[in-house]
Amino acid sequence: MAALVLPTRPAPSSMTPRPISSRNEQRPASQGPVNRYMRPGTRWAWDITLAPQSYVASLEWDDLLSESDTVIMKIYQPGLDTGAPGSPLIDGANQIGRTLNLKGLTPGYVFRKGQWISFPVLGQLFAYKVRTLTTVAGDGQVALPLLTLLRLPPANNAVVDVAQPRAEGFATVDPQSLEVGTDRLVRLRFTLEERE
Incomplete structure (x- = not known):
């Protein structure tokens, strides 16, 4: 394919x-709280x-x-200037959860809440939205909070599309x-x- x-x-x-x-x-048959459990x-x-x-x-x-x-x-x-994010890469293999560790970014780069990013996993592109406003550290690294759980763990050093x-x-x-x-x-x- x-x-x-x-x-x-x-x-x-x-x-x-x-x-x-x-x-x-989970919705109870009678009165009670509704519970939601996130799954990849x-x-x-x-x-x-x-x-x-x-x-x-x-x-x-x-x-x-x-x-x-x-x-x-x-x-x-539309209207979002993605600026100059640098050369973002996945920082570490086997990542799971709602936080994605990245490296190679421009120090001080700001990810906007709701901004899109994408990266390949096993030859297929996956898209995610940023959960909160996040600023890249001086060493070009960031622990980026995501709106949804990672579906599959990305490979270390995979290229992340931030600008486009x-x-x-x-x-x-x-x-x-x-x-x-x-x-x-x-x-x-x-x-x-x-x-x-």
């Missing part, structure tokens, strides 16, 4: 992320709408119709969006869902 890289133009007119939770929720496995899906484009231009997006391959797309963060994070997953195209309108434009809508 290959990962197909989608075009970066046109940028989406909307890209709405939503978590697909793996948490365990929560992944992300993005509902994406592209700006109207000509039929010919829309053909560049035909990789979305692949039945077996995953696609890779830039995660757009990307998502990888299967695409599902809204079949009605493939219609060419009377104005001869295609309004493409699809969902990209991480596969693990």
Whole structure:
């Protein structure tokens, strides 16, 4: 299975992320507290709408119709300047939990709450959101709190995409969006869902 890289133009007119939770929720049969237990496995899906484009231009997006391959797309963060994070790498193998140790960052770099990062695990990109505002230490290291648990432990020294994070997953195209309108434009809508 290959990962197909989608075009970066046109940028989406909307890209709405939503978590697909793996948490365990316990609700009592009678009155009592509801409990939620976090488990590894929560992944992300993005509902994406592209700006109207000509039929010919829309053909560049035909990789979305692949039945077996995953696609890779830039995660757009409008208005967020990711700055100069340095050359971030995973700092240590076998990491689990909601904290990711990184090295090789620009000292003093600030991760914003809700900022996206991505990195490969076993040849597949995984995307995560930062849980709280966090500043990199003077040695370029940081213990970065994540919104969700790590799904699989990343390899030591794996490259982390901070400046331009990307998502990888299967695409599902809204079949009605493939219609060419009377104005001869295609309004493409699809969902990209991480596969693990």
